[in-house]
Each structure stands twice: as C-alpha cells, then as structure tokens.
Amino acid sequence: MDSGETYLPATRSALPGRALGPSAPPSPDVLPAPGGDPFGEPSATRARVRNLRRRVGGVLAALAALIAKFFAAIKGLLLLVPKIKLLSTAGTALVSVAAYSLWFGWTFAVGFVVLLFVHEMGHVIQLRREGIRASAPMFIPFFGAMIYAKSLGQNALAEARVGLAGPILGSVAAAACLAIGEATNSDLFRALAYIGFFLNLFNLLPVVPLDGGRAMAAMAPSMWFLGFGVLVALLLVVPNFILLFIIVLAGVETYRRWQARKTRSLEQAAYYRVPPRSRLLVGAVYLGLIALLALGMFETHILASGAHSFRQL
Helix, strand or coil, X not given: CCCCCCCCCCCCCCCCCCCCCCCCCCCCCCCCCCCCCCCCCCHHHHHHHHHHHHHHHHHHHXXXXXXXXXXXXXXXXXXXXXXXXXXXXXXXXXXXXHHHHHHHCHHHHHXXXXXXXXXXXXXXXXXXXXXXXXXXXXXXXXXXXXXXXXXXXXXXXXXXXXXXXXXXXXXXXXXXXXXXXXXXXCHXXXXXXXXXXXXXXXXXXXXXXXXXXXXXXXXXXXXXXXXHXXXXXXXXXXXXXXHHHHHHHHHHHHHHHHHHHHCCCHHXXXXXXXXXXXXXXXXXXXXXXXXXXXXXXHHCCXXXXXXXXXXXX
C-alpha cells in the first residue's frame, strides 16, 4: 500500500471452490512505519515531547555556561592572592588574636601572635637568602603559623639552614621579652618569654615537618624515627588534638621521605650529601639552641606556682 502502513491479513480463510470473501476490516494491531511512534501516540504529543527536550537542553546549556563563568571568576580571585599577602597575613593574625583572647586575654594573645610572626619570618628571610620565594606568614588559631614555598633549598644543608632560622630568630624574640620583663618587672613579658622559649624548643624535636626534623636532614635522617617516638610518648602523657594532628603529619612526611631515600637514586644521594664540617656546624647550632631554650624556660617559669594563670596577666 502507498500509505506505508501494513495490515495483518484477515483471519477468514477462502471458502472451498469459491473466491475469497470480502476483505475483513483492518486489524487494530497496526505496525508503525519506520521512525514512527511504537506506542501509537499522536504526533501532537510527540511534538510536545520534542519541545520539552529542547527547553530542558537549553536550560542545561545555560546552567553549564553559568558554572563555567563562576569557576573562571574563582580562578581570577586565586590569581590575585599573591597580591594581597599583607591582607591575608593581617586578617589571619587578627582571627588568631581573637581566638587566643578567649582563653588568655587580648594582651597576651597579641604578644603570642607577634612571637609566632617573628619565628616564621626567620624561615622567610632564610628562604629568600637561598633564592627561594616564600609566602608571607599565615596564622591558624591553636595550630600556630605557616608559610608556603616551592622547596626548602637545593640540598639537605640548605633545608637545615631554613629550618633552624625560625627557632634562632624566635629565640631572640623570646629573649627580648625576657629582657623587657626583667627591666619592667612585668609578668606579662616573662610569660611571653616562657611561651616563646617553649614553642621554639618544641619545634626542635627531630622529626619532620618540625624545624628539628629539617636540621636532622643534614645531620642524621634516621633520627626522624626517634622524634616520632617522642611525639607519640607526649601524646600518651598529654592527650590533645594538636599533638595528634602533628603526629599524623609527621608519620606521613617521615614515611614519604624515607621511601624516597630507599630508592638510592643519584638525586637523593646528592640531596643528602653534606660535608662533615657543615654537619658538625649544624649539630652545634642545634644542640646550642636546645640548651639555651631549656635555660630560658627554667628562668622564666612563673606560671607553675603561685596559682598564676594567663588570664591574670
């Protein structure tokens, strides 16, 4: 048939000896033409479905374009971050001061954040001396402060210099607080000196990513495991979330670096090749800092007796 539709034949058979009877009415079971609707829906319904699909497709395309513009804007803001370092440093410093003030009072909080800033600037200054660009310090309440740099130097000796620069400058700041405290008979500055000595001494634990671990990279990397054990022991004695967080970081970093050393590649050998004289110099600075910081803590320990608290300073 010209219509392209196919009908099922009539179910009546021809009578014997006679011609076929009149054709039966078309069967209701109509087979669709190629490309037709298998469910026999009217063409108007199919048109509505097609229109709906086009509209949904248009909405999705517009949404995708909007999302793309949003991420392009975010990328632009990220490119501006290096240009607002000072704002980022000042902003995070103010947040940290506000957080520490809830427990220690605002005067101690300000001094504490300044001590953290001086410590981190020791790293920044030495990184720049090594020819490496470093970010300005960023403060994280109750976790201290941090800087960002693409590397810590070309070899383990440079890494040790960068690592020790923080405690060196931080110790000078703590000693300045002690001098001011003694000159003015101020328990506030003595307390700042004490916490400054303590934090710099803690940072000298021989485990990465602490500053002492950086020094051990040039002296004896196997000491990282001893430092990690000391951290675990401290957590058992004084359980707290900050120590647990540092232990997790230390475990991951120690494992990563030790696995890299086990490759015994030429690159690893060159990185950890330190002249004996330089190794002795790093060791002398490291041990000297520990002795001076421990002495400073002993001289400024005013809070363990007399029912003193930071809030009263």
